[in-house]
Amino acid sequence: MEILYKSTRGGGAPVTASQAILKGLADDGGLFVPEQIPVFDREPEAFAGLTYAQTAYEVMKLYLTDYTQEELKACIARAYDDKFDSDLIAPMAEADGAFYLELFHGPTIAFKDMALSILPHLMTTAAKKNHISNEIVILTATSGDTGKAALAGFAGVEGTRIIVFYPKNGVSPIQERQMVTQRGDNTFVVGIRGNFDDAQTGVKWIFSDNELKARLDKQGFQFSSANSINIGRLVPQIVYYVYAYASLLKEGRIKSGEAINVVVPTGNFGNILAAYYAREMGLPIHRLICASNENKVLFDFFQSGTYDRNRQFVLTSSPSMDILISSNLERLIYRIAGEDGEKNRLLMESLAAEGSYTIDEAMKRKLEIFYGGYASGRETKERIREVYDKAGYVLDTHTAVASAVYEKYRRETKDDTATLIVSTASPFKFTKSVIEAVNPSCQDTDDFVLANALSELSGLAVPGAVKELQNIPVVHDHVCETGEMADMVCGFLGI
Numbered sequence: 001m002e003i004l005y006k007s008t009r010g011g012g013a014p015v016t017a018s019q020a021i022l023k024g025l026a027d028d029g030g031l032f033v034p035e036q037i038p039v040f041d042r043e044p045e046a047f048a049g050l051t052y053a054q055t056a057y058e059v060m061k062l063y064l065t066d067y068t069q070e071e072l073k074a075c076i077a078r079a080y081d082d083k084f085d086s087d088l089i090a091p092m093a094e095a096d097g098a099f100y101l102e103l104f105h106g107p108t109i110a111f112k113d114m115a116l117s118i119l120p121h122l123m124t125t126a127a128k129k130n131h132i133s134n135e136i137v138i139l140t141a142t143s144g145d146t147g148k149a150a151l152a153g154f155a156g157v158e159g160t161r162i163i164v165f166y167p168k169n170g171v172s173p174i175q176e177r178q179m180v181t182q183r184g185d186n187t188f189v190v191g192i193r194g195n196f197d198d199a200q201t202g203v204k205w206i207f208s209d210n211e212l213k214a215r216l217d218k219q220g221f222q223f224s225s226a227n228s229i230n231i232g233r234l235v236p237q238i239v240y241y242v243y244a245y246a247s248l249l250k251e252g253r254i255k256s257g258e259a260i261n262v263v264v265p266t267g268n269f270g271n272i273l274a275a276y277y278a279r280e281m282g283l284p285i286h287r288l289i290c291a292s293n294e295n296k297v298l299f300d301f302f303q304s305g306t307y308d309r310n311r312q313f314v315l316t317s318s319p320s321m322d323i324l325i326s327s328n329l330e331r332l333i334y335r336i337a338g339e340d341g342e343k344n345r346l347l348m349e350s351l352a353a354e355g356s357y358t359i360d361e362a363m364k365r366k367l368e369i370f371y372g373g374y375a376s377g378r379e380t381k382e383r384i385r386e387v388y389d390k391a392g393y394v395l396d397t398h399t400a401v402a403s404a405v406y407e408k409y410r411r412e413t414k415d416d417t418a419t420l421i422v423s424t425a426s427p428f429k430f431t432k433s434v435i436e437a438v439n440p441s442c443q444d445t446d447d448f449v450l451a452n453a454l455s456e457l458s459g460l461a462v463p464g465a466v467k468e469l470q471n472i473p474v475v476h477d478h479v480c481e482t483g484e485m486a487d488m489v490c491g492f493l494g495i
């Protein structure tokens with residue numbers, strides 16, 4: 001069955017998967033969604049013996065229906081290879097009564113690698129299929145992890161350039177170092193004086209600037225996006241939920257047909273949306289537990305039905321979740337609005353104009369499978385300590401937010417359903433906060449000294465991605481105001 005993609009705001013004609021990936025955002029400012037969410041053509045048991053790459057093929061072929069088998073398999077083979085430091089690609093660990101799905105074994109040690117190692121291949125294949133001769137310019141706003149993962153994915157990929165905007169004072173030292181040392185003539189990294197939402201809004205503005213678009217086209221360029229608004233990010237993220245469920249089955253941790261809970265540390269709502277899609281496809285998931293840090297817009301939304309970004313932006317120890325406008329929530333809103341593009345468009349216009357919107361009762365009822373929770377900085381730290389003391393397992397700060405929220409959920413509901421907690425980053429990426437939690441007496445501030453200390457505490461080797469940062473030169477030192485982002489883009493492209 002061919003799947004086409006339409007805008008969540010109802011505008012424009014449906015496009016193929018490869019066209020949606022190339023465009024990133026729909027012309028009316030909406031996000032691309034499949035006209036219908038495909039369902040699995042077999043039981044989850046059938047996935048139990050498959051490798052990650054085989055699972056990826058079985059899931060992605062249901063969505064990317066205009067890619068040939070050969071094209072899709074080639075993209076998958078180039079993505080999930082020895083760039084990952086685990087043959088399993090997404091291994092699982094059990095600690096303190098939950099299963100942690102470790103999505104940080106890729107080249108930049110955060111879960112963004114799961115999708116961004118394949119997106120460049122999906123995109124260059126899409127360009128070929130659609131006879132695009134323009135160079136593709138990837139514009140990315142990052143709260144810290146997307147930037148590096150996108151840079152690593154696109155660096156040196158012929159026919160592409162990648163520009164990353166990050167909040168100058170809003171990422172961890174390791175995250176910043178990872179980005180500003182990125183090599184590759186086609187890469188460009190800029191710190192902005194603002195937060196992630198400013199960066200994301202700036203990028204969306206550039207995308208919707210038709211004059212700039214025309215100028216680019218004349219010079220042989222066109223924009224696309226590596227942010228999780230791109231459907232080419234979302235689809236590869238569905239894969240690991242299927243893979244994890246099948247792994248639990250294979251290891252006899254759950255019985256055939258048994259439902260599991262999934263807990264996701266959430267920012268832009270991309271990761272948990274992928275779990276929602278997996279559930280809609282037929283994967284047995286009981287509750288989707290959405291964990292926020294102190295920027296708890298989503299928690300409030302699930303409580304009240306009102307999404308309200310008018311509040312203080314808080315810098316937390318889980319910076320990749322410091323977000324007040326969760327872009328991918330729009331895809332869920334569209335769905336619970338009965339796929340009514342007009343209804344969704346009005347809500348999103350209210351968000352842009354007033355900074356808030358409220359959904360009706362009928363929509364709210366469709367959110368019952370979700371549970372929203374949040375954890376403070378103190379609770380996050382305590383949870384890192386507790387899991388380390390009980391199980392000798394070290395969580396990063398983002399995963400710890402999810403774990404702390406799960407503890408609250410378990411106390412509140414007494415639900416003893418088998419539970420998968422999505423582990424989104426290596427603790428070595430947020431070393432300082434993690435060390436503060438497990439060994440407060442350690443007073444060092446140098447990230448590399450801390451990494452060695454964490455290695456001793458955890459019994460894990462310092463990942464290569466951290467070690468290599470020690471001696472490589474900074475090659476990007478651009479900083480700009482949010483109003484200057486378009487100028488930076490033109491400067492880099494020489495137009």
Ligand SMILES: *Cc1c(COP(=O)(O)O)cnc(C)c1O
Nearest residue numbers: 145267268269270271320424425
């Ligand atoms: C991006 C990120 C998140 C948030 O994921 P979303 O898909 O934006 O909700 C959580 N943890 C880490 C480590 C991340 O990099």
